[in-house]
Amino acid sequence: MIGLKSTLNIIDNSGALVAECVNVLKQKVNNGWGSVGDEIVVVVQRARPISAAASASVTAVKVRRGDVRRAVIVRTRKAVRRPDGRQIRFDDNAAVLLNNKREMLGTRIGGVVSADLRMKGWGKIASLAPKVV
Amino acid sequence: MKVEIDSFSGFRIYPSKGKLFVRGDSKVFRFSTSKNASLFLQRKNPRKIAWTQVYRRMHKKGITEEVAKKRSRRTVKHQRGIVGADLSAIAAKRNQTAAQRNQFRVAAIAKAKTEKKDKETKKAKPARSSNTASGPKVSKQQMKGGKGR
Numbered sequence: 208m209i210g211l212k213s214t215l216n217i218i219d220n221s222g223a224l225v226a227e228c229v230n231v232l233k234q235k236v237n238n239g240w241g242s243v244g245d246e247i248v249v250v251v252q253r254a255r256p257i258s259a260a261a262s263a264s265v266t267a268v269k270v271r272r273g274d275v276r277r278a279v280i281v282r283t284r285k286a287v288r289r290p291d292g293r294q295i296r297f298d299d300n301a302a303v304l305l306n307n308k309r310e311m312l313g314t315r316i317g318g319v320v321s322a323d324l325r326m327k328g329w330g331k332i333a334s335l336a337p338k339v340v
Numbered sequence: 341m342k343v344e345i346d347s348f349s350g351f352r353i354y355p356s357k358g359k360l361f362v363r364g365d366s367k368v369f370r371f372s373t374s375k376n377a378s379l380f381l382q383r384k385n386p387r388k389i390a391w392t393q394v395y396r397r398m399h400k401k402g403i404t405e406e407v408a409k410k411r412s413r414r415t416v417k418h419q420r421g422i423v424g425a426d427l428s429a430i431a432a433k434r435n436q437t438a439a440q441r442n443q444f445r446v447a448a449i450a451k452a453k454t455e456k457k458d459k460e461t462k463k464a465k466p467a468r469s470s471n472t473a474s475g476p477k478v479s480k481q482q483m484k485g486g487k488g489r
Binding site: 282286291292293294297298299318319338340 | 356357358359361362363368
């Protein structure tokens, strides 16, 4: 249940740490709340510091504080219902940054990811994750 | 269909019941009812809650059937034949009486003696030619042996 002003942890290696939701896309139903697998627009609130040497490497930090980017929600504290009836709940809200073409900005994901991503069409992100629940 | 067990109380969770909670360290916990879930989140220790399976196992409640089952497990040893001595050969050897063994021993001794005699007669013939050479050798050895001791 992610909406305006909700903070999310960014769990890929794009360099952002915490982002704040600004808009939930394509959500005319559900009162405008975002859940796992929904695309949202975020503002980066905290990012890892960029040093001149690090920006040359492949694992460069790609975003700064104050960047407006898109993201997809991968974990929510609010329970999500699976088709077999069980409910899955995580301990925090987390997202992965994207560019305008629905492609990932980072190259790796650190942490658990919800399996509902695959059902909503984010199979590539689910396959990159070290663990899918 | 897999029936899970509750991480707090040990109850069985049938499909479409209960909740699944993934903690920050990616550890998964399953709860069959909101009672279990609430107690877990209050960080209660299941070992101290009397109706949980953990507590019952620890205090050995209602467990007498399991204990009775555990004593009937003893492996039976079967004698097997080895390469070079099959089962019948091993059995034959084991079932020899003392008299038979004695016979075999006596026969073996006699055989060895005859073989030794043959060897000595064969040795004596070529040894005669080199008798003089072996004479001083023997005396030196004896001297060395005498000094050594």
